[in-house]
Amino acid sequence: MHEGRRVTAKDVAQAARVSRTAVSFAFNDPARISQQTRQRILRVAEELGYVPNPIARALVRGSTRSLGVLLPQDIPLVMENPYYAQFLVGLGQVCDREGLSLLLVPPLRSSMRDAIPYAAVDGFVVCGLATDRGEITELRRRGVPFVLVDSDELPGVPSIEVTEQAGIAELVGHLLELGHRRLAVLSLPAGGSGSSVPVGPLARRMAGIADALGVVGMSLDHPDVRVVEVASTRAEGYRATSELMAGPRPPSAVVALSDILAVGALDALRDLGVDVPGQVSVAGFDDLPEANWVRPALTTVRQPIQAKGRVAGDFLVASIQGERPHSGQVLHTALIVRESTGPVHPSASG
Amino acid sequence: MHEGRRVTAKDVAQAARVSRTAVSFAFNDPARISQQTRQRILRVAEELGYVPNPIARALVRGSTRSLGVLLPQDIPLVMENPYYAQFLVGLGQVCDREGLSLLLVPPLRSSMRDAIPYAAVDGFVVCGLATDRGEITELRRRGVPFVLVDSDELPGVPSIEVTEQAGIAELVGHLLELGHRRLAVLSLPAGGSGSSVPVGPLARRMAGIADALGVVGMSLDHPDVRVVEVASTRAEGYRATSELMAGPRPPSAVVALSDILAVGALDALRDLGVDVPGQVSVAGFDDLPEANWVRPALTTVRQPIQAKGRVAGDFLVASIQGERPHSGQVLHTALIVRESTGPVHPSASG
DNA sequence: GCGGTTTAGTAACTCGGTTTAGTTGAATGG
DNA sequence: CCATTCAACTAAACCGAGTTACTAAACCGC
Numbered sequence: 001m002h003e004g005r006r007v008t009a010k011d012v013a014q015a016a017r018v019s020r021t022a023v024s025f026a027f028n029d030p031a032r033i034s035q036q037t038r039q040r041i042l043r044v045a046e047e048l049g050y051v052p053n054p055i056a057r058a059l060v061r062g063s064t065r066s067l068g069v070l071l072p073q074d075i076p077l078v079m080e081n082p083y084y085a086q087f088l089v090g091l092g093q094v095c096d097r098e099g100l101s102l103l104l105v106p107p108l109r110s111s112m113r114d115a116i117p118y119a120a121v122d123g124f125v126v127c128g129l130a131t132d133r134g135e136i137t138e139l140r141r142r143g144v145p146f147v148l149v150d151s152d153e154l155p156g157v158p159s160i161e162v163t164e165q166a167g168i169a170e171l172v173g174h175l176l177e178l179g180h181r182r183l184a185v186l187s188l189p190a191g192g193s194g195s196s197v198p199v200g201p202l203a204r205r206m207a208g209i210a211d212a213l214g215v216v217g218m219s220l221d222h223p224d225v226r227v228v229e230v231a232s233t234r235a236e237g238y239r240a241t242s243e244l245m246a247g248p249r250p251p252s253a254v255v256a257l258s259d260i261l262a263v264g265a266l267d268a269l270r271d272l273g274v275d276v277p278g279q280v281s282v283a284g285f286d287d288l289p290e291a292n293w294v295r296p297a298l299t300t301v302r303q304p305i306q307a308k309g310r311v312a313g314d315f316l317v318a319s320i321q322g323e324r325p326h327s328g329q330v331l332h333t334a335l336i337v338r339e340s341t342g343p344v345h346p347s348a349s350g
Numbered sequence: 351m352h353e354g355r356r357v358t359a360k361d362v363a364q365a366a367r368v369s370r371t372a373v374s375f376a377f378n379d380p381a382r383i384s385q386q387t388r389q390r391i392l393r394v395a396e397e398l399g400y401v402p403n404p405i406a407r408a409l410v411r412g413s414t415r416s417l418g419v420l421l422p423q424d425i426p427l428v429m430e431n432p433y434y435a436q437f438l439v440g441l442g443q444v445c446d447r448e449g450l451s452l453l454l455v456p457p458l459r460s461s462m463r464d465a466i467p468y469a470a471v472d473g474f475v476v477c478g479l480a481t482d483r484g485e486i487t488e489l490r491r492r493g494v495p496f497v498l499v500d501s502d503e504l505p506g507v508p509s510i511e512v513t514e515q516a517g518i519a520e521l522v523g524h525l526l527e528l529g530h531r532r533l534a535v536l537s538l539p540a541g542g543s544g545s546s547v548p549v550g551p552l553a554r555r556m557a558g559i560a561d562a563l564g565v566v567g568m569s570l571d572h573p574d575v576r577v578v579e580v581a582s583t584r585a586e587g588y589r590a591t592s593e594l595m596a597g598p599r600p601p602s603a604v605v606a607l608s609d610i611l612a613v614g615a616l617d618a619l620r621d622l623g624v625d626v627p628g629q630v631s632v633a634g635f636d637d638l639p640e641a642n643w644v645r646p647a648l649t650t651v652r653q654p655i656q657a658k659g660r661v662a663g664d665f666l667v668a669s670i671q672g673e674r675p676h677s678g679q680v681l682h683t684a685l686i687v688r689e690s691t692g693p694v695h696p697s698a699s700g
Numbered sequence: 701g702c703g704g705t706t707t708a709g710t711a712a713c714t715c716g717g718t719t720t721a722g723t724t725g726a727a728t729g730g
Numbered sequence: 731c732c733a734t735t736c737a738a739c740t741a742a743a744c745c746g747a748g749t750t751a752c753t754a755a756a757c758c759g760c
Contacts, residue, residue, distance in 0.1 A: 006493030075442025092425025
C-alpha cells in the first residue's frame, strides 16, 4: 500500500536541481522565484507525486485547520445519540463555512483528560464535562482556545449556557396546571464517567422540576413524585415506564429528561393500551426531530441544540483568530406543547 | 485565553538546568536518566505546566493516532443522515478499541480531492467516492493507507463491498411474487457532488431492480414502472409519494432506495388514508433502527452498516500497522420482511 | 566605469519534539 | 596503576516543512 518512502520537498529539490527553499517558494510564494524555475519545480513535483506533509506544515504554521470535539463517551455511544447528531450539525455548519475538519476525541482509557494532549487541533469544544478532574488545567496547558458545553459553569472558563432550569420548570408547571400530581421523572445517569449526561445539566433540570413543584407546595421528596434514573435510550424508557405503570399508584404524568426516553415511554404506554394523553401525559426534553414524528406528537422543552453547536463553533473560531469574544452566551429554551399532554384523567385524581 | 507562548521542552530544560534531551528522556525513556534528575524535571515540568506539542510529536513519530473519514458531503448533511450514524458507530468501535480519534473531513471547496492534503491522519476511510476525479492519485501520494466504502470498485484499490444488487433483486422479487406489477421506485440523486449516495451503490441497486424485473419479463422502461429521483430525506419521501398517489395509475408498491425515504412514504400514505400493506406495499433499503419503529414496521433490505464501518476500520488499522490485509471483504445483505408489504390489492390488479 | 537597486537563488534558522552518537567522570577489575 | 565498563548527561542530527537573511549576478542611470 504505502510502500516506498513518501516524496518530500528535498526529493523534489534534488530532482529539479534547486534548493529546498526554492521548492517551498514555488508553492507558497511564486513572486520570489522566476516563472521558468517555478514551472520546472512544479512539473518535477507533479511527476514525482509530491504533496507537502500536512503535519510538518501544521507544525510550522501553528494551525491544523481542524476543531476538536472532546467527548464524554465513546464514539459509538455518541453516534447513537440523536442529540449529538443535532449538535454536530450546528458545529458542522461552522466547519463548513470556515473550511475546517472536525476531530472527534473520545476519552482515552476512560479519561477525557488523558485524551487532550494527543489531539492535534486548533481548539476544543468540550462536551458534557461532568466534574473537572484536571481537564481544565490540561486544556489551559495545551494553550489552545476551548469552550464548554453542557457542563457546569466554572469561573473564568468560557461556556455556552442554556436556560434549562427555567425551561423544565415551565414544563412541569404546565403539567401541574393540567391537574397532574402523581408524577414520574425519568432521570438520567448521574455524574460518573461514561454517563450520557453530565452532572451540570442534570442538576439544573432537577432543580427546575423542584422549582415548579415548590410553587404548589410539593418537592422532589413528595411521595407522589417518583424519580428513576435510567440510561438515555428508547429501550430504557420503555422498560422504566412499563415498571412504573405496573407498580402501585402509577403516575398520571411522565416527565422524561430526554426525548428519546419519552419516546420509549410512549411505546410502552401504547403496548399497555394506555391512552396518551387521555389517561397518562408524557413530556420530554430537547425537541429532537423525533418528537414531532411520533404519535401522539411529543410535548417537550425545546433546546436550541443546533444553535448551541453553531455558537460554540463561532466562539472557537473567533478565539482562534485572536479575538476576545463576547463570552457568556446564553441560549433560551421554549415549552412546546403538542399532543402528548392533557388534563389529568378523573380516575387518577385520587 | 491562550495568552503567553506555550511552555516548550526548552523552557523546562532551562528551568531544570538540563538539556532538552534530558527532558525528553524524563518523559519517554526513564531508564536513560537518573531517578533524581527525572523527578526534578517532572516537577519543574508540572510547575511550568508543560505538555508536549502533539503536532511536533506526530511529526517525528510519524503517527497521529487518528483516522480520517473522507466524506462526500458537508458535515451537517452527514450528521442528519442516520445511515452515517450507523456507519460511524461501527468505525467508532474500532477507534475505541485502538484508542484512536476520528477526523471528519468534509469536501474542501466542494472537492473531496482538495481536502486530502490537509488532513493529519494515519489513514483514510473514503466514503461514497462517486467518480474518481483524482482522489485516488492524491491518496496514493499522501502515502497513507486508505479503504473505499460505498464506491465503485476500482482495480488495485482496497474497498469494502456489499451485495446490494442481489439484495434489492431479492426484495423486488418478493414484491413481484406478491403480485405487484405497478411499481414506483424512489431513487436517489445521481452522481454529482453533494449527492447523498454516489454513482456506485445507486447504479448497483438499480441494476438489482432491473434483474428482478427481467425475471418476469419486465424492465425499468416498462410503463408501469416509475422511477423518481429525490433527495434522501423523510420530507422528500413524503412529497414524492403524495405526488405519485395523486397521479394517474398510482403504484401498488413503492420501493424506496433508502429507509428514510420509505418512512416518508409511509407518512404520506397514512395521511392519504391509504392502508399499508392492504392497498399499497412499501419497502426500503438499509434496515435502519427506524425501520423497526415505524408502524407498519418496514420491509427492507438489511445492509450491515455497522459491520461495514467496523470492517473498514479493521482494515485500515491493519494497513497502518504494516500488515498486508486480506482485501476484498464482501458483506452480505438480507431481505427483512416485516409488516409494510403484502399481496397486491384486488382493485390494483387492472 | 561606478554606486545603487532588482532579481534569483541559497544557506541557515525556526517550529517542537525524538533519537543517535558522543562525552565526561566515576566505579570496576586484573 | 592503567584499561575497561558503566552511568548520566549532552551536542547534534532528524522529522518535513516555512521563513529570514544574505549573496551573487544582472540591470540601471549617469
